[in-house]
Amino acid sequence: MTYQNIEFAVDGATARVTLARPDKLNPLDWSTVKELKAVVAEIDAMSEVRFVILTGAGRSFSAGGDLDGYIRLYANPDEFAAFLEDFFAMLTGIEQSSAIWIAAVNGVTVAGGLELLLACDLAIMGSSAQIGDGHLNFGQLPGAGGSQRLPRAIGLLRAKHLMLTGELLDAETCERWGLVTRVIADDALIAAAEELVAGMMGKSPVGLQDMKRLANMTLDTPYSQGLRDEIAFVHRYATTEPDATEGLMAFKEKREPRFGKPKPQEP
CATH class of the missing domain: 1.10.12 (Lyase 2-enoyl-coa Hydratase; Chain  A, domain 2)
Structure with missing residues (x-):
């Protein structure tokens, strides 16, 4: 499959998936969600791929959904339902994938971007990155599992804080709260993800x-x-x-x- 919104490369046992619309802060619009869903299936069909590094191009991992696109989707309930099902299938596919998915979180990560992060197996972030929920900042609710995965990841009280306030957390707080396990210098983020892969490569x-x-x-x-x-x-x-x-x-x-x-x- 030819991808327009993501970059996909394989090097031995490791795949690299990059959200590649930096001018729009890598939105998770319907076309991008479909591409991610397809790349998850493609990776799972490649028995040699055991690890996936997921990141974003430019200054954002993903700033979430395409708000302009939602205006059109909300006017068509059947299309909106289909979009939500694709988003659900894509994130569930990452959770159930036979590969280990590592989120290398750079820049701003909000709403759908956070939901994407939460579906991964491991998460590290750059020292200048920020993570938040942000749905309510624009009168929205999470529809890709955020309300369920976030409390399981960091506890109900902290999850409510993120969801109700829309606050962006700095890297130190994200690590302390358990959203990520390691904070890395921005320019060493991908190298750190590759080191994680190298450390797991010799395991069964x-x-x-x-x-x-x-x-x-x-x-x-x-x-x-x-x-x-x-x-x-x-x-x-x-x-x-x-x-x-x-x-x-x-x-x-x-x-x-x-x-x-x-x-x-x-x-």
């Missing part, structure tokens, strides 16, 4: 996929059930996945493990 591909699935179970599973599900999950992994035994043998024999290939994306 199947183990990484299953660890992501285990962690994501907490999003919609009651605690007591999650504990039982973990037992079943790890039993299956340990007794059927060769990487589990290979890791133990490598430790015992004091050598580097020889892990297998990642599993195909589940339908």
Whole structure:
């Protein structure tokens, strides 16, 4: 597929996806959402891609939805419903992707941009970047999962603060609140994301996929059930996945493990 609003490149096991409309602060309009949805599917069809670095061109990761476009969509309820479904499918696709998605957050990140960040597995940000919700600043409500993912990420009280005030948080506060795990000098942001990839590259591909699935179970599973599900999950992994035994043998024999290939994306 030829992309107009994003840049997509693959280098070995790592893909790079860049929102590429810097003149508009990388809006998540319908055409961009469709392209992101398509690139998620393309990545999951490429078994060699295990990691994705997602960032924005210019001075913004993404400043959110296209407000001018919403005026037209609001006038057509069926089209607006289709847009919301595409946005939902795209973000759910990132969450359920067999690859590990790393958000490298640069510049201003607001509303839909925050919702995109929250769907990723890891998030780091540049030292001058700012993150906020901002929907209510223009009389809007989150429609891409922000009201559900944000409280799960940083707690209800802090999530309400962001959603109700529209305040932009600086990088230090974002790290302290748990929106991101690391603050990096702006000019070293992509290099830091690549270092994260390098640190995970030697780990079991199947183990990484299953660890992501285990962690994501907490999003919609009651605690007591999650504990039982973990037992079943790890039993299956340990007794059927060769990487589990290979890791133990490598430790015992004091050598580097020889892990297998990642599993195909589940339908």
